[in-house]
Amino acid sequence: MGDTAEISTPVRAIIADDHPLVLLAIENLMGGYQNMQVVGRAADATDLFAEVDRTGCDLVLMDLYMPGGTDGSGIDAVRQFRRRYPDVALVVLTMETEATALQSVIALGVHALISKRDRIDLIHVAIITALAGECYLGPAVRAVIADATAMQRLDFVRSVLSRRELEVFTQYASGFGVTEIAGRLGRSVKTISAQKCTAMRKLSLHSDAELFRFAVEHGVVSEARVEGR
Secondary structure, three states, X not given: OHHHHHHHOOEEEEEEOOOHHXXXXXXXXXHOOOOEEEEEEEXXXXXXXXXXXXXXXXXXXXXXXXXXXXXXXXXXXXXHHHHHOOOOEEEEEEOOOOHHHHHHHHHOOOOEXXXXXXXXXXXXXXXXXXXXXXXXXXXXXXXXXXXXXXXXXXXXXXXXXXXXXXXXXXXXXXXXXXXXXXXXXXXXXXXXXXXXXXXXXXXXXXXXXXXXXXXXXXXXXXXXHHHOO
């Protein structure tokens, strides 16, 4: 009997967003979820903390940037929330497109981070995942972080190789032979070969297979270009 009662007990949720229409839309959406009860609303972090203290809840869904109140906004507000309510599942919604900021939010231990640009039905996926104690990242958030990671890898290659070495490395990884590259760049075959070898040595690559794989993984060339060579 006790187990049955526990299963039927609705999840108590508090939602927070500084835009009243967004708040209403989220409340209407979550009102349609099975076994979910919205027990509080807030327009900024100060209101949110007060509502959690007053009502208690199992889940909070909050906008990342909510101006107003005395408890800050953005990453600072999330940090405070995680410190004050470590046992409450936290889902964060955002319009943020800066990878560093998104990674900072994730590092604070939020249970889900989803962009307002994502499909609205993914909010339910984020909530279910968060309640299961796992971490969910929406498609738009994952794409931003993946693009930033690829750019960081490419920046690393650019920082290690000289301009001419990178030029030779890129063309070789694209499928051009040493002789062909020499003709294209107006340099001797010996020079092109030396620059290729130097680039591989700097990047700790020992074979052409490693070179091609590295070039794709670090965004020097696309996988399609390598496969079509």
